[in-house]
């Protein structure tokens with residue numbers, strides 16, 4: 112971590128930081144005007160960091176009385192055209208769902224960080240990936256989506272932050288960073304630099320006082336017949352555009368792979384270690400890592416499934432993203448799941464074992480298919 | 487002919503959706519008049535509640551936002567902290583402020599947010615069909631207290647203004663009644679004072695509670711409803727300045 116006064120933030124220099132602090136500083140670099148939040152482990156470094164840095168930058172920090180209040184403070188600041196964010200962990204994000212739904216309805220930009228921990232209920236404070244459904248399906252009420260990033264390193268936590276602010280403004284919606292306690296706490300070298308901001312649409316809808324112009328109204332209530340249906344279709348068009356334009360995913364040694372492991376976030380880091388070792392053993396295995404969880408890299412996975420392969424999804428849950436993998440694979444190939452819920456973190460050896468087992472299964476399946484072909 | 491009364495420009499020239507004799511329309515007019523008299527239309531942002539006044543932005547011609555039920559003080563906090571030069575007001579019913587949003591108003595007051603809150607106490611949830619509110623009077627019949635509010639089980643009417651008045655972060659609280667012309671004039675004065683405090687950057691939150699008719703769910707004629715405010719409600723919710 113860097114100390115005040117000798118900060119190397121904003122330069123090309125590499126600094127050692129934990130994920131939560133790197134993300135917080137990246138938010139400041141991305142022009143975040145206001146941070147609102149309520150403490151919860153394992154993301155307490157974010158409000159602590161922001162309480163020091165935001166006032167230094169002449170920006171706003173408020174410790175809210177609850178996550179309900181925090182997301183509504185974001186709602187208010189955002190409605191005036193400011194860049195605003197909040198962060199929390201799983202139970203707190205559940206409380207924010209009402210506000211996230213209202214943000215979607217009112218088409219307001221916002222950035223929400225979920226440093227996931229084990230659930231359901233109070234669960235535990237160990238890292239987990241069990242809020243995937245909530246994040247990607249739109250955990251609040253109504254027909255809406257949020258953009259969701261699943262970073263897998265401290266550097267990516269920081270990089271996703273500026274992109275999140277940019278896309279939130281561009282599409283007037285919530286962008287969420289879905290990290291986990293592991294990423295939040297671990298220290299890694301990171302380069303923090305300002306991302307050149309593209310031209311974004313002017314916020315002419317913002318509430319700034321109706322001086323010499325007509326009144327602006329930010330609302331999500333539409334009672335007239337068919338009006339809300341029109342809005343829902345308009346939102347849907349926007350979501351389709353995002354699915355077309357904003358998918359981010361990384362692939363490794365996919366071309367000749369007989370097995371493809373799909374994982375995101377910290378699980379993908381562990382998978383990558385296992386895949387490297389499996390390759391050393393001569394197993395033809397690769398991985399696909401969704402960086403955006405919504406929009407999901409459906410096309411990339413579907414393309415990979417065009418050839419006969421086995422898919423293994425690894426998550427720190429009992430299986431959530433695997434449903435999206437199955438939708439993408441669409442029955443073209445078998446999809447197997449390996450998961451560790453409730454704060455369990457899979458080891459490289461566990462995943463390697465799983466890959467080895469699949470190799471045997473895959474071989475027998477493959478030869479069975481070949482004999483079927485001959486017949 | 488001499489004009490003795492005129493619609494103030496910030497009050498839109500359109501019919502409202504309120505029931506005959508409803509207090510919301512009076513409150514809207516007073517707010518619009520105060521905004522015009524203070525010349526703050528161009529720097530004011532209003533927050534509409536979830537309740538009968540949800541469409542307030544259709545009647546008051548300033549920049550406005552509609553927010554989740556009860557969350558207005560949190561939204562106002564987000565607005566004011568990022569825009570200290572704007573005048574931020576929330577308009578909230580008794581269900582909105584005293585029930586589901588009790589936490590938000592308490593903590594906005596506790597932090598001393600420099601916002602103005604207009605609290606419409608009509609002793610019921612108007613919008614959802616006249617159910618019991620925290621402010622419902624003892625023995626009052628509502629959709630969910632068919633035998634009258636039983637204070638032994640449902641509690642006494644909640645006097646939120648008195649509770650808030652003890653907070654150091656709350657600068658000014660006054661309770662007025664939208665009943666007689668004299669009381670309505672007092673209400674306007676109170677509203678104006680509350681906005682002035684914010685304009686002059688006085689520390690803390692200013693709140694005006696307005697006892698307001700809901701003839702529909704009080705099951706009364708509009709004249710009887712105003713009499714009920716003065717004869718019954720003011721006994722539990724006494725008028726006057728509670729703070730500041």
Ligand SMILES: Cc1ncc(C[n+]2csc(CCOP(=O)(O)OP(=O)(O)O)c2C)c(N)n1
Pocket residue numbers: 535536537538539555578579580581582583606608610611612613614619
């Ligand atoms: C979260 C949530 N719960 C319940 C409702 C339903 N609801 C709408 S308005 C309201 C009560 C409004 O009462 P009040 O605030 O007193 O306003 P009034 O209509 O009396 O002016 C309720 C319960 C809602 N919209 N949102």
Ligand code: SF4
Pocket residue numbers: 503504505506507508509510538608612613699700701702703
């Ligand atoms: S139900 Fe009551 S509060 Fe609502 S508009 Fe009618 S009179 Fe007014």
Ligand SMILES: [Mg+2]
Pocket residue numbers: 537579580581606607608609610611612619
């Ligand atoms: Mg009411």
